Amino acid sequence: MVSFDFIIKFRKKKKKIQFPSEQKEDLKSLQYEIFQEEEKLSTIPKTIYEKFAHISEKILPVEPDKTTKKKIEEAINFAHLKITPKGVASLAILTAMSFCSITIFLILLGFLKFIEGLICIFVIAAFSYYLYTYPLKLKKIYELKAGSEIVMLILHIVIYMKNFPNLEGAVKFATTNLTGPLALDIKKLLWDVNIGTYSSMEQALLSYSQKWKNSFKSFADSINAIVYSLYTSGERRTELLDESIEIILSSLKERSDSYILQLRNPITMINALGILLPTLILTMLPLLTIFLGQDIPPSLIFGFYDILLPILLAFIIKNILDNRVITLPEPDLSLHPELPPENTFRLGKVFINSYIPSIIILIPFLYYFSINFSSLSLTQSYIIIFGFYVSIALYFILNSFQKIKIKEDIIKMEDEFREILFGLGQEIDRGVPIEVAIEKIIPTLRGNYSINLLQKIISNIKYKNFTLEQAIFHEKEGAINYFPSRLIHSILKAVIDAANKGTKIVSEIMISISKYLTNLHKTQKIVQDNFSEVISSMQIQARILLPLICGVMNTLTYMIIEMVNFIGKTFGGISPEGPAASYAGFLSMWKGLAISPATFQLAIGFYSIETIIILSWFMSGIEVGVDKISLHNGISKNLIVGGLMYFAVSIVSFMILTPFLSIVQLTIAPPA
Numbered sequence: 198m199v200s201f202d203f204i205i206k207f208r209k210k211k212k213k214i215q216f217p218s219e220q221k222e223d224l225k226s227l228q229y230e231i232f233q234e235e236e237k238l239s240t241i242p243k244t245i246y247e248k249f250a251h252i253s254e255k256i257l258p259v260e261p262d263k264t265t266k267k268k269i270e271e272a273i274n275f276a277h278l279k280i281t282p283k284g285v286a287s288l289a290i291l292t293a294m295s296f297c298s299i300t301i302f303l304i305l306l307g308f309l310k311f312i313e314g315l316i317c318i319f320v321i322a323a324f325s326y327y328l329y330t331y332p333l334k335l336k337k338i339y340e341l342k343a344g345s346e347i348v349m350l351i352l353h354i355v356i357y358m359k360n361f362p363n364l365e366g367a368v369k370f371a372t373t374n375l376t377g378p379l380a381l382d383i384k385k386l387l388w389d390v391n392i393g394t395y396s397s398m399e400q401a402l403l404s405y406s407q408k409w410k411n412s413f414k415s416f417a418d419s420i421n422a423i424v425y426s427l428y429t430s431g432e433r434r435t436e437l438l439d440e441s442i443e444i445i446l447s448s449l450k451e452r453s454d455s456y457i458l459q460l461r462n463p464i465t466m467i468n469a470l471g472i473l474l475p476t477l478i479l480t481m482l483p484l485l486t487i488f489l490g491q492d493i494p495p496s497l498i499f500g501f502y503d504i505l506l507p508i509l510l511a512f513i514i515k516n517i518l519d520n521r522v523i524t525l526p527e528p529d530l531s532l533h534p535e536l537p538p539e540n541t542f543r544l545g546k547v548f549i550n551s552y553i554p555s556i557i558i559l560i561p562f563l564y565y566f567s568i569n570f571s572s573l574s575l576t577q578s579y580i581i582i583f584g585f586y587v588s589i590a591l592y593f594i595l596n597s598f599q600k601i602k603i604k605e606d607i608i609k610m611e612d613e614f615r616e617i618l619f620g621l622g623q624e625i626d627r628g629v630p631i632e633v634a635i636e637k638i639i640p641t642l643r644g645n646y647s648i649n650l651l652q653k654i655i656s657n658i659k660y661k662n663f664t665l666e667q668a669i670f671h672e673k674e675g676a677i678n679y680f681p682s683r684l685i686h687s688i689l690k691a692v693i694d695a696a697n698k699g700t701k702i703v704s705e706i707m708i709s710i711s712k713y714l715t716n717l718h719k720t721q722k723i724v725q726d727n728f729s730e731v732i733s734s735m736q737i738q739a740r741i742l743l744p745l746i747c748g749v750m751n752t753l754t755y756m757i758i759e760m761v762n763f764i765g766k767t768f769g770g771i772s773p774e775g776p777a778a779s780y781a782g783f784l785s786m787w788k789g790l791a792i793s794p795a796t797f798q799l800a801i802g803f804y805s806i807e808t809i810i811i812l813s814w815f816m817s818g819i820e821v822g823v824d825k826i827s828l829h830n831g832i833s834k835n836l837i838v839g840g841l842m843y844f845a846v847s848i849v850s851f852m853i854l855t856p857f858l859s860i861v862q863l864t865i866a867p868p869a
Contacts, residue, residue: 246331250284257294259286272336275408277381280332289329296321316500323508337519340412341822343379345527347409347416348445349684350379352713354423355438356691359706362427362434365390365398374687376531399424415448435709442713446720453724456521460731460819463517467815468738470510475502475750475804495796502804510811518818527824528607532681536603539825542595555592559584575755578795579847582802586840589806593833600826606646610682613644615714617651618688622707631665631696631703632658650680666693725820732816739812740838747805748846752854754801755794802843809839 261269261282269282297318304314327334353371358364365387372383386401395401403424406417419441426437478501530536541548562584569577620641624634635651642648653676657668669676669689677686688710695703813835817828 246288246328247278247280250280250288253287253291254281254284257287257291258283259290261286269332272332276332276335276339277378278332278335285329285332289325292328293321293325296324310496313496313500316497316505320504320508323512334515334519338823339378341521342377343382344409344413344416345822346375346377346379347413348449348717349375350383351416351419351423351441351445352717353687355442355713356688356706356710358423358426358438359435359709360691360695360702364402364423364427368398368402370687370691374683376529376683399427413448415444419444439709442716446716449720450723453727457727457731459520460517463513464731464734466513467510467735467812470506470513475506475746495792495800498792498797498800499803502800503807506804507807507811510808511814514811514815514818518815521818521822527821527827528604528611529683530600530603530607530681530826532683532686533603533607534681535599537599540596542599551592551596554595555588558591559588562588573793573795573799575795575798578798578802579844582799582806583840583844585803585806586836586843589810590833590836590840593829593836597826597829597833601830604826607682609644610646610650610680611684611714612718613642613647614650614682614685614688615711615718616642616644617647618692618707618711618714622704622711625707626701626704646680650676653679665696669693728819732820735812735816735819736835739809739816739835741842743808743812744805744839744843745846747801748843749850751794751798751801751847752850754797755851756854756857758792758794758797805839805843806836809835 260266265286266282269285272278273280273282273285300309300314300317300321303309304311309317350371353374354364354367357367357370361367368383368387372380372387375383382405386395386398386405389395390398390401395404402420403417406420409416422437422441422444426434426441429437535543537543537548540551542551543549562581565577565584566573566581617638620638621631621634624637625631629637632655636655639648639651639655642651654665654668657663657671657674657676658665661668661674663671663674667675670693671678677689691710692703692707695706810832813832814828817824817831821827
């Protein structure tokens with residue numbers, strides 16, 4: 198029995214024995230396992246849009262047509278979305294069906310009037326179409342964000358290859374100095390080269406540049422020039438590198454010129470929708486009130502001015518901005534130690550959410566509105582709109598005033614840095630050591646930032662016995678810590694690396710980089726000048742013309758409503774019998790209005806706020822592309838100026854025009 202138990206135990210134990218031939222060896226490296234994990238995580242939907250698209254595809258799978266499917270697939274791949282074309286179509290159709298069904302149900306139950314329901318259905322249709330084309334919009338946004346970084350990518354590659362004709366090293370150097378979506382694409386290229394997807398970095402870059410051939414062809418041409426420089430030497434290699442930057446910059450100039458010509462008709466459309474159409478509706482108001490009277494509900498006025506018109510305006514502006522050309526990038530602020538996080542501002546050493554003061558300001562006005570809702574006067578409605586103006590403007594001010602100051606400082610730093618490079622390059626070319634050259638050019642400089650940078654470097658060398666590299670890049674005492682510009686950081690790094698090769702090489706690199714930055718600055722100036730006419734005309738519209746017309750509209754509407762109500766009461770007292778019998782039909786047309794001057798003023802007030810924000814978005818999008826700091830700064834300024842204009846015009850127009858109302862009323866019905 199003992200022997201039998203032993204055999205059983207031995208057989209169980211034997212089954213656990215693993216011979217070398219049966220073992221499975223794991224050949225995967227740690228880096229590959231990390232990559233696999235990152236790829237797995239990258240397939241998980243992150244945004245709300247992606248999550249709803251996945252859910253919709255399971256509930257109601259809808260396949261788009263072949264042409265649209267191809268466009269959506271291209272957009273999905275370009276913008277790195279984790280969805281399918283079927284999910285996009287399913288989400289749009291499901292959204293339209295769901296909300297339209299709810300709207301029709303509310304109309305049938307009497308909760309919504311027919312006209313209000315039609316407005317809701319129109320908004321739902323527009324929103325569903327927006328969801329359907331959203332990947333194409335994201336692709337364009339991605340193109341603008343990444344495309345603006347292409348100039349800096351080419352610049353950093355060329356700067357590195359001036360020192361070392363090594364394309365892979367140049368790409369690595371560029372990725373360490375880029376922070377946007379383009380950096381992720383280029384890092385993916387580096388990984389693909391390492392794992393053998395591409396045989397070389399040359400092949401990888403050429404393949405990636407073809408992706409941009411339709412939207413930014415000059416990028417492919419510039420990459421070709423850089424690749425060709427690898428097969429040449431001497432002056433020809435330098436000429437090809439210089440040419441690669443010139444190709445990009447000249448392309449930006451040409452594209453901005455053509456884009457300005459394309460803006461003429463869309464801007465006319467914006468003026469028509471934002472200014473002419475609201476005014477035209479106002480002129481039709483007396484006729485509408487005569488024939489409809491009580492059938493014009495306040496919700497219809499709010500629906501037209503505060504929902505329909507802003508959506509149409511935003512839709513047109515969105516299409517204009519989607520066709521915006523790629524321009525130069527905005528400065529990178531991420532290295533600045535005092536940069537407040539998004540939607541916050543700094544108060545001492547504490548970061549406060551920008552929403553908090555804005556909401557605190559708005560709460561008393563909302564309470565004031567709630568207690569006077571049933572009997573709101575015109576003056577009270579102006580107080581409420583004033584509260585919204587102040588609250589919204591305050592949010593955008595707090596969210597941008599510190600960030601815009603940091604941005605302006607970095608722009609000045611980078612602008613002055615060109616002068617430093619050129620001066621140092623000229624001195625070093627004469628055989629002067631770089632440390633001596635730094636001291637020599639300080640008296641010739643004009644900018645405070647450039648002087649402070651060089652003085653800090655000299656101080657570190659003299660009093661702390663640092664080497665030149667330590668004087669600039671020391672972790673705590675380095676001069677670069679006081680100048681948080683990624684561009685300056687990368688250029689100084691390239692200059693220090695070149696300094697080890699000799700004074701002649703470092704001099705040539707400094708002078709050439711200075712020329713690159715000068716050409717970059719000139720191109721930016723030309724692009725800004727091209728856009729300045731459009732920006733200035735839209736500023737006049739947002740700050741003066743729109744508030745002016747809205748303020749006058751309020752006064753005229755007040756007079757129209759008061760006059761119609763007065764005539765309705767006066768004619769209502771006339772007996773339809775006797776001599777007035779033949780005019781009974783005409784007398785019955787004059788009815789009281791359901792909408793009050795205060796309600797109309799609220800609708801126009803909110804419309805002015807919405808339109809100023811939309812026009813500010815348009816101006817910021819034209820000028821700098823996708824940049825929240827510039828956008829919020831522009832909105833805050835336009836709301837302040839536009840708000841002051843709105844209330845000033847309203848007060849002055851009331852003082853001038855309302856006395857005529859009393860005169861007319863006395864003329865029609867003199868006191869007994």
